[in-house]
Amino acid sequence: DQQVKQNSPSLSVQEGRISILNCDYTNSMFDYFLWYKKYPAEGPTFLISISSIKDKNEDGRFTVFLNKSAKHLSLHIVPSQPGDSAVYFCAASDMDSNYQLIWGAGTKLIIKP
Amino acid sequence: DTAVSQTPKYLVTQMGNDKSIKCEQNLGHDTMYWYKQDSKKFLKIMFSYNNKELIINETVPNRFSPKSPDKAHLNLHINSLELGDSAVYFCASSQVFPNIQYFGAGTRLSVL
Numbered sequence: 001d002q003q004v005k006q007n008s009p010s011l012s013v014q015e016g017r018i019s020i021l022n023c024d025y026t027n028s029m030f031d032y033f034l035w036y037k038k039y040p041a042e043g044p045t046f047l048i049s050i051s052s053i054k055d056k057n058e059d060g061r062f063t064v065f066l067n068k069s070a071k072h073l074s075l076h077i078v079p080s081q082p083g084d085s086a087v088y089f090c091a092a093s094d095m096d097s098n099y100q101l102i103w104g105a106g107t108k109l110i111i112k113p
Numbered sequence: 114d115t116a117v118s119q120t121p122k123y124l125v126t127q128m129g130n131d132k133s134i135k136c137e138q139n140l141g142h143d144t145m146y147w148y149k150q151d152s153k154k155f156l157k158i159m160f161s162y163n164n165k166e167l168i169i170n171e172t173v174p175n176r177f178s179p180k181s182p183d184k185a186h187l188n189l190h191i192n193s194l195e196l197g198d199s200a201v202y203f204c205a206s207s208q209v210f211p212n213i214q215y216f217g218a219g220t221r222l223s224v225l
Contacts, residue, residue: 032211043117043203043216044156089156099212100168103156 003027004092006104014112019077021107023090026071030092032099035064035075038087038106047088048075077109085111116140119204119217126194127225134189134220136204145187146214147179148203156203162187163209191222199224 005024013019021035031052036044050057050064050073057064063076077084090104119136126132138145144163148156160179161168167179176192191198201221205214 034213041219043205043218044214046213046215049211049213087154093212098168099210100158100161101212101214103158105153105155 002105003030004090004102004104006088006090006107008107009105010108010110012110012112013080015082016079019075019080019084019109019111021075021077021088021090021109023073023075023104024071025073025092025102027092027094027102028071029094029096030102031095032093033064033066033073034091034093034101035062036089036091037084038089044089080109080111082111082113085109115217117204117206117215117217119202119220121220122218123221123223125223125225128194128196130194131190131192132194132222133191134202134204134222136187136189136217138185138204138206138215140206140215142206142208142215143184144207144209144212145181146205146207147187147189148205148216150201150203150219152200159189159202160187194224196224198222 034049035047037047038044066073087106087108089106091101093099117138146161147159159173178190181187201219203219204217207214
């Protein structure tokens with residue numbers, strides 16, 4: 001039973017446009033969410049996070065939105081650049097589980113020139 | 114200076130052999146992890162370990178064992194390797210909270 005779901009295995013976006021990656025979760029106890037980016041033959045790298053007390057967190061071109069009632073978060077990348085082509089993982093955690101990360105399956109983002 | 118380093122990057126071995134993968138972190142983190150990324154690209158937690166507690170994913174066969182000589186190292190030992198163990202293994206480290214994990218580059222294990 002997947003508690004964190006990324007339903008789009010891949011997404012293709014034109015360079016310069018907005019990329020929106022989505023993530024749904026089922027456990028209402030999750031209170032901290034993270035996005036990671038992974039290039040081939042490398043480990044995942046932390047991108048941005050959000051606490052459940054917020055509904056938005058922004059860092060440069062990256063913004064994460066959290067909709068707790070819908071149990072949904074999204075990562076917006078504006079504008080998209082070729083170097084953003086990677087696999088993006090969503091992860092969630094909660095205090096009761098000692099903040100162990102529960103991972104989504106990932107979405108492969110392809111930025112077209 | 115690499116924050117989390119794991120060696121080797123590639124490991125090719127025969128079924129039935131015993132092998133180890135080493136991991137070191139220089140971030141001063143309290144907790145280290147081992148993940149397995151399978152053929153479907155899922156990241157599955159195998160172990161998390163700090164100086165107080167080892168948490169084992171119950172689905173991990175007991176042929177896999179973590180060994181931590183000190184806080185900066187968590188090595189993965191695998192006995193009696195099987196074909197299904199072929200995967201990419203990632204080491205990571207973090208503080209307890211926020212649990213922002215920093216990953217090594219991965220070790221691609223191929224069991225023939």
